[in-house]
């Protein structure tokens with residue numbers, strides 16, 4: 066039977082966010098950032114298990130823990146890069162998942178994923194030979210800067226998309242891709258592309274933004290509040 070598992074890399078330090086608290090634990094509309102995506106996956110009936118990979122020296126998870134049920138498992142095996150964290154997580158679940166089970170890798174720092182987007186991703190890819198990712202077509206005109214932060218060139222934006230997560234690949238392919246990845250791929254698709262495959266782009270939404278800088282947190286707060294109001 067087709068099974069879907071989620072792996073959430075959550076071992077980053079949030080250096081671009083600043084401050085002392087790693088961003089996955091920053092409060093967002095009454096709960097730590099990471100718990101927004103976790104709640105969604107824990108409540109999604111199509112998801113079999115959810116694996117959170119935190120840093121080996123993370124002393125904050127237990128202070129912020131929320132019971133999401135037995136589907137959620139925590140591994141204190143984070144690595145020096147996002148790719149290393151994901152690979153460590155995959156190796157930790159070897160034997161617990163089938164080689165052709167689907168793995169959805171989702172950033173702890175993307176709290177705006179919705180059930181609609183998750184279902185769209187699963188429906189679009191569950192029969193796919195390769196897998197793929199949520200992404201949005203580039204909406205703005207693209208400028209390349211010179212060293213003095215002046216425009217060197219306007220780049221054509223045709224065919225350009227911004228990668229989001231979840232990124233969804235079969236367990237064996239994803240593990241092989243990350244084991245063989247040269248350099249440090251910043252997403253799973255890049256590692257799979259290096260093996261010669263073409264992951265499918267599935268339309269995401271702006272609300273699935275990644276919290277990278279402080280202003281992103283304000284935007285996410287506004288989006289989630291508007292959501293909560295429209296649901297009351």
Ligand SMILES: Nc1ccn([C@@H]2O[C@H](COP(=O)(O)OP(=O)(O)OP(=O)(O)O)[C@@H](O)[C@H]2O)c(=O)n1
Pocket residue numbers: 073074075076077078079080081082088089118143144145146147148150151171172173174275276277
């Ligand atoms: N060594 C790392 C680095 C990042 N991540 C995770 O990868 C996701 C996306 O990465 P990013 O936004 O770059 O997070 P940080 O590395 O925390 O941020 P920064 O690059 O600003 O330090 C986050 O869920 C982050 O926790 C991880 O698990 N292990």
Ligand SMILES: C[C@](O)(CO)[C@H](O)COP(=O)(O)O
Pocket residue numbers: 147172227228229230251252253275
């Ligand atoms: C995986 C990702 O979220 C896709 O946009 C992104 O590449 C990770 O961000 P990072 O800042 O490069 O870690």
